[in-house]
Amino acid sequence: MDRQTLAERIDHTVLGPETTPADVRRVLDEAAEYGMNACIPPCYVAEAAEYAPDVTLATVVGFPHGQHAPGVKAAEAETVWDEGADEVDVVLNxxxxxxxxxxxxxxxxAAVVAAVPIPVKxxxxxxxxDESELRRACEAAVDADADFVKTSTGFADGGARxxxxEVMSEYLPVKASGGVGxxxxxxxxxxxxxxxxxxxxGVAIVESFEK
Known part of the structure; x- marks a missing residue:
């Protein structure tokens, strides 16, 4: 893997509850400079898509606890796609x-996947x-025709392990998120x-890369 390939596999993220438009613009600037993707809150998708049209833009649905009503999740996914999102990360209940x-x-x-023509994680x-629950979660994602499974929101204790x-990769491509610094x-x-x-x-990961 070279540095460019590494950068292309990173979703540079800002999703905290205090995230401002300036924070989003900073992440988009860094993503553009280093060749990364960006993952931002859904409320900023429209302006982010206009600000940085060449950055692959992911956003979140049903975030952070996954307890939105199912119809709300599907509608949120459709909304962010309409506003310019390239990928959607939806939180399982x-x-x-x-x-x-x-x-x-x-x-x-499945309703979220059906609502948008873009990749759903x-x-x-x-x-x-536990492992049996994790396997059932991954099986549900497969059955729903999702594109990826993702480890964490970053808002529960722990992160990517x-x-x-290893278990999740048996089912679908994996996005490892949480504590990867x-x-x-x-x-x-x-x-x-x-x-x-x-x-x-994301910047620290790319800058700490050694061949």
Missing amino acids: VGRLRAGEDDAVREEL VIVEATLL VADV NYERAKAMFDAGAERIGASS
Whole structure:
């Protein structure tokens, strides 16, 4: 992997509750400079798409807890696509999964996938799940025809873990997100099977890259 290829596999992220338009513009500028993608809050998608049309733009749906009504998630996905998003990261409803309501989980995800013609990543919040639950979450994502599974929102305790990525990569391409702050950590995720990294430390990851 060279530095350019690494950058193309990073979603440079700003999703905190205090995120301002200036924060989003900074992340977009950095993404453009380093050749990364960007992942930003949905409320800023329209202006971000206009500000940085050449940056691949991801945003989040049902964030951060996945407890929005299913129709709201689908409508939110459609809205951000209309406004210029290139990819959508939707949060799975962990409570319904824990309750054994796998059909409801799958149907909700499928509705989001059906609402947009762009890649959909399913955030499973892996640190909250045991292995059997994680596998069921990934199976729901597969059945819903999602494009990726993603480890974490960054708002639950813990973040991306090698063991979780190894399991998830058996099902779909993986976006490892949460606590990936340098190239060494990113490489561990890639070695475990991740295809993409989500991190607020995208610049640090690229700058710490060593061939």
